[in-house]
Amino acid sequence: MPYLWPPPVITGTIGGVIEAAGLTKRYGSTLAVDDLSFHVEPGRVTGFLGPNGAGKSTTMRMILGLDNPTAGDVRIKGQHYRDLNRPLRTVGALLEAAWRHPGRSARNHLRWIARSNEIPQRRVDEVLELVGLTSVAKKKAGGFSLGMLQRLGIASALLGDPEVLLFDEPVNGLDPEGIHWIRQLMQALAAEGRTVFVSSHLLSEMSQTAQDLVVIGRGKLIYQGTTEDFIDRATHQSVRVRSPQLAELREALTRQGAQVDEDDGTLTVSGMDSDAIGELAFATGATLHELSPRRGSLEEAFMQLTGEAVEYHAGDHGAAPETT
Incomplete structure (x- = not known):
C-alpha cells in the first residue's frame, strides 16, 4: 500500500508542551512510576526510553488521564487532559493500535471518532490517504494485519490535526518502508x-x-536532554587507524598519552581526536591508510546507563508480569 512521500503538511495551531512533576503511580505494593518529573518541548521529537518494566506505558496513560497518579501531576499545555475542550484537536495518541471494532470499516472507525470531537468528516479521508489506507478504507478492520492496524491507529492520532502527539511503539508491525515513512512524518510534524x-x-x-x-528506569528519571549528549556521556569516542608504520605511530601516540589498542594490524585510539592523530602521523612521517572516527551508539549508551535499572533479565524464572 502506498505512503505519501514527502509527508503532506498538516495545518493547524502549532505549539504545546507536556510537563510532569513528581509523577507517582502505585498498583498495590508495586511502585510503577516513582516521583518522575520531566518536560517535553514543542518543535522536537522526544524519545521516551526505558527497559521493560520501567513505567513508560503507565506514564503515557497518566498523561492521557487513563490512569490517575497516586501522587504528583502531569499537564498538557498547562491543563489536565480531562479538562481539554474537544481533546482530540489538542492531543493525538497511539497507545494500542489493535483497539478497534472488528466489524467496522477503517473509514467508519475514524468517522465515529471524528464525530465525537466535532471534526469535519472530510478529515477522515485526508488521514486515510496520509497513512496509505485509502484502498482498504471500506474493509473491516477485523481483517487487518498488525501493520495495517498500526497505520489506522496513526490515522486516529492525526485525525484532529493536534498540536501534541503521543506515540507508544508506533513502528510495531510496519515494514521497512513504513518505518522510514513514520520516522519522516514525526520529524515533519515536529x-x-x-x-x-x-x-x-x-x-x-x-x-x-x-x-x-x-530515559527512565524502575519508574525513576535517569536522563533528560539531547540524544547527542546522552550518547557522549555514556560512551567514549575512538578513532580507527591503519598505517604501514603502525609500530612507530603507536609509540608516538602512547607518548602523547593516548590509549591505544591493536588488533589485526589496526589501532583503536582513545583520548585523541582524528585531527590530532593526523597531525601526529604527519610529524612522525607515518603514512595513513585509514583514519576513521567512531562515535558510540544509542544502544551502547542505553545499556551503559540503564543496566542497573533492568527489571527482568534473560534467564530469570518466575518473574512477575511486566509493567511497561
Missing part, C-alpha cells in the same frame, strides 16, 4: 512546531528520529 513524544524499544530507530530523550 518541524512544524508540534510536540512529538514517542516511546520505542527500537533504539537504532530512535537514534535516527529523536533529537531529545527522556
